[in-house]
Each structure stands twice: as structure tokens, then as C-alpha cells.
Amino acid sequence: MSMKAETNLQTQPQAIRVRNLLIDPPLLLAPMAGLTHSALRRIMVEFGGVGLLSTEMLSARRLPTENPRISPYLIRTERERPLSYQLLISTHEEVCRAIDALHALKADAVDLNMGCPSLSVGKFGAGAMLAERPDEVRRIVAEARKRTALPLSAKIRLGSGADSGKLKTFCSVLEAEGVDMLTVHARFRDEPFARNPRWSYISEIKECIKIPVIANGGVFSAADAEKCMRVSGADGLMLGRGAAIRPWLFAEIARSVFGADIAETTVSLPDVYAAFIEALNSDYRQVYRLGRLKEFTHYFAKNYKFGHSLASAVQSSGSMEEARERAEKFFANNKADNLSAAGC
Numbered sequence: 001m002s003m004k005a006e007t008n009l010q011t012q013p014q015a016i017r018v019r020n021l022l023i024d025p026p027l028l029l030a031p032m033a034g035l036t037h038s039a040l041r042r043i044m045v046e047f048g049g050v051g052l053l054s055t056e057m058l059s060a061r062r063l064p065t066e067n068p069r070i071s072p073y074l075i076r077t078e079r080e081r082p083l084s085y086q087l088l089i090s091t092h093e094e095v096c097r098a099i100d101a102l103h104a105l106k107a108d109a110v111d112l113n114m115g116c117p118s119l120s121v122g123k124f125g126a127g128a129m130l131a132e133r134p135d136e137v138r139r140i141v142a143e144a145r146k147r148t149a150l151p152l153s154a155k156i157r158l159g160s161g162a163d164s165g166k167l168k169t170f171c172s173v174l175e176a177e178g179v180d181m182l183t184v185h186a187r188f189r190d191e192p193f194a195r196n197p198r199w200s201y202i203s204e205i206k207e208c209i210k211i212p213v214i215a216n217g218g219v220f221s222a223a224d225a226e227k228c229m230r231v232s233g234a235d236g237l238m239l240g241r242g243a244a245i246r247p248w249l250f251a252e253i254a255r256s257v258f259g260a261d262i263a264e265t266t267v268s269l270p271d272v273y274a275a276f277i278e279a280l281n282s283d284y285r286q287v288y289r290l291g292r293l294k295e296f297t298h299y300f301a302k303n304y305k306f307g308h309s310l311a312s313a314v315q316s317s318g319s320m321e322e323a324r325e326r327a328e329k330f331f332a333n334n335k336a337d338n339l340s341a342a343g344c
């Protein structure tokens with residue numbers, strides 16, 4: 001390990017222990033619908049630096065009936081570890097069966113979605129709307145805590161923005177009912193992703209609870225990661241879109257911010273894209289492939305100056321083969337001159 005890495009080890013928080021799970025480095029993958037499935041997770045694992053992987057949000061009601069061998073939400077390889085499963089839940093009655101299903105799937109951790117602002121989720125009282133039903137939140141967390149000894153986390157936003165006291169009370173309730181770790185997406189409930197994240201608000205939450213707090217939102221580079229850690233005072237970071245654009249971002253941040261001993265590698269974008277296609281083609285049913293390729297391409301294309309033409313060429317493809325051919329043609333004519341991807 002280099003001198004630089006030793007300095008980082010002294011100044012930066014390192015691994016997080018949550019029950020019997022060691023999150024090392026303290027860098028977590030964000031749950032992202034349509035993106036954080038096995039094909040993308042495998043690529044991230046190959047680059048290294050991920051302390052805890054995640055599924056996308058999984059409907060607690062439907063989970064017990066999903067077939068893990070063919071469900072695109074549940075397909076998983078041995079190397080995708082440790083893996084947290086995120087539950088989208090609206091009542092405490094859904095908890096037991098969902099957690100039993102996660103035990104059968106050998107989940108390494110369970111996360112409760114309490115931050116999704118989408119209206120389609122909110123109309124069932126789930127996601128961010130749960131904060132409006134504090135009694136139900138208590139019952140959900142208490143039920144989950146009774147049912148599992150796995151690390152239990154919750155992911156929230158900063159609330160409506162009107163009342164920081166209400167947000168702090170909410171966080172304390174989560175801790176008191178047995179949540180082991182809290183991830184905070186540093187935006188108010190109704191703020192779009194284009195809005196600058198409010199990392200400093202996380203430091204206020206840190207002051208009122210003792211469990212580890214993970215900062216999320218707007219980290220696209222090692223410089224962002226360093227600043228977010230400093231401003232938020234968080235115990236770790238969760239990366240979303242930045243890691244979908246650049247699946248090697250974990251390795252970069254782990255190395256330069258957390259001093260992890262990960263060798264630098266040259267990234268070949270066409271190879272990354274080909275590996276993603278290969279994973280989809282080999283393990284996903286045909287009906288699930290093209291949509292996921294289009295979703296990933298929307299982010300991955302941001303590595304290129306003219307990435308919009310890659311994204312639209314793939315978007316308008318009618319088959320995996322057509323999408324692959326169009327992407328290969330694009331790669332042959334375009335160099336990635338924007339490897340330090342900024343916002344999206």
C-alpha cells in the first residue's frame with residue numbers, strides 16, 4: 001500500500017460493521033430500478049471497490065411469488081456479494097413473507113425503501129409517503145426487526161423540507177425500532193435530480209442518531225466523493241447514476257479516497273458494453289434483455305461527447321442484435337473523451 005493510501009486510512013473513516021456484515025470500503029451501490037440488476041453488478045464487481053451491492057426495489061407483495069432462476073430482479077451470481085435486497089413495502093402485513101423470501105435467497109442485508117417519491121409508488125402509501133404514516137413505519141420496522149437477524153437498513157430522502165424536526169424524529173424512530181444503518185438521499189422529497197444535493201443536511205441527521213449514516217446523491221467523481229464525505233460527515237457513500245455511467249467509479253473512489261489497494265486498470269468502454277450484453281444474453285430471458293440494455297445505454301453513453309447518438313441508436317433498435325451492431329459502429333467512430341463523466 002502506498003504512502004498516500006496510508007494517509008487516507010488515517011483521515012477517512014474505513015469499514016462499517018453492521019451486525020455480522022463488514023462493509024469495506026464504505027461504498028454502497030444505490031438501488032436503481034431497471035439498472036442495478038445482476039448484469040451491471042457483475043461489471044462493478046470485476047472493477048472492485050464496492051462495499052455493498054444492491055438490488056433494485058422489489059415489491060414486498062410480489063417477491064414471494066417470483067422465481068429467482070428467471071426473474072430479472074433476482075438473478076444473481078456467486079460473486080455478487082455482499083448483496084442487499086431493497087423492499088418496497090406499504091404495510092406491516094407484507095413484512096414476514098417478504099423477509100422469509102429474502103432469507104431463502106440468501107440476502108446479505110435488507111433495505112427498506114422509504115424515500116422513493118414516485119407517484120405510482122406513493123399511491124400505495126409506499127416509499128417517501130411512508131413518512132406520513134409514522135405508526136405504520138414503526139410497525140413495519142418492528143416486524144422486520146423481529147423477523148430477521150440480517151443487517152436492516154432504511155433509505156430516505158430529506159423529507160418535505162418544511163420541518164427538519166419532523167425529519168430528525170423520523171430518523172430516531174427508525175433507529176429506535178431497530179434499523180441498523182440509514183442511507184440519506186440528500187434531496188427534499190419533491191426535488192429533481194438536477195437540483196444540487198444538500199450534503200450538509202446529513203450532518204444534522206448524524207448528530208441525532210448513533211447508527212451509521214450513508215450519504216447519497218450527486219457523487220460522480222472521486223472529488224465529489226471526498227467533498228461529500230467532508231461536508232456530510234457521513235460514515236460512507238452510496239453511488240447511483242455515477243456508477244451506472246462509470247461502473248469503475250467505485251474502484252476509483254475506493255483507491256483515491258479510502259486508500260484501498262486496488263490496481264489501476266485501463267478501461268475499455270466497448271469491452272464493458274460487450275460484457276453487459278453478454279451477461280444479458282446468457283442469463284436473462286429474451287423479453288427482459290433489450291429494455292435493460294436501453295436503460296443502461298442511457299447512462300453509459302454519457303462517457304462520450306456524442307453519446308446522445310449512441311443512446312438514440314440503441315433506443316430505436318428493435319432487437320439486441322441490431323442494438324449491438326449500432327453500438328459497435330458507434331464505438332468504431334468515437335473515442336471516449338469524456339471519461340470524467342459529470343452530472344446527467
Ligand SMILES: Cc1cc2nc3c(=O)[nH]c(=O)nc-3n(C[C@H](O)[C@H](O)[C@H](O)COP(=O)(O)O)c2cc1C
Nearest residue numbers: 030031032033056057113185217218219239240241
Ligand atoms: C433510474 C433510477 C432508478 C432508481 N430506483 C430506485 C429504487 O429502486 N429504490 C430507491 O431507493 N431509489 C431509487 N433511485 C434513487 C437512487 O437510489 C439514488 O437515491 C439517486 O439516484 C441519487 O443518487 P445519485 O445522484 O448517486 O444517482 C433510482 C434512481 C434512478 C436514477
